Amino acid sequence: MKSIFKTSMVVSVAALSLGLAACDSAAEDQMEAEADVVDAQADVIEEEADLAAEQGMEMEEEALDQEADAVEEQADVIDDQAGEVE
Template identity: 45%
Template structure:
């Protein structure tokens, strides 16, 4: 059986949707909060860039990505435990 790139990508996407569907309300709320924090930081970075502060804007965007990753990792562990969905 041959797999092309599209088949592999479609399978991975379907699997990720299945895993995402297992999120409980606490985990989902924590992930939403992580995304909101990242968006706020990215908006601040955009304002910095508009003010000519490119280096600071780049650092803020990197920090925004790191914050979201850390908060989502916490949601995956703490949120699942609070929802009773430990994997």
């Protein structure tokens, strides 16, 4: 179930990103789409952390929260690099 949710979210975000970025260069578009996909992955991880919290699995929640933060930072780095592409 989680993999279906992840896949559908990633595909949706990637499709929207490509549609909205029509004025940028192809390389910038690709990097922005990649950043959006990575950010969507972070959102999925955060949802998993919330589920772990609801089930009383505090250590797993903490680990998932840290993983989500790291993935969000990765998305920010990719997005920043996309802005530097000419």
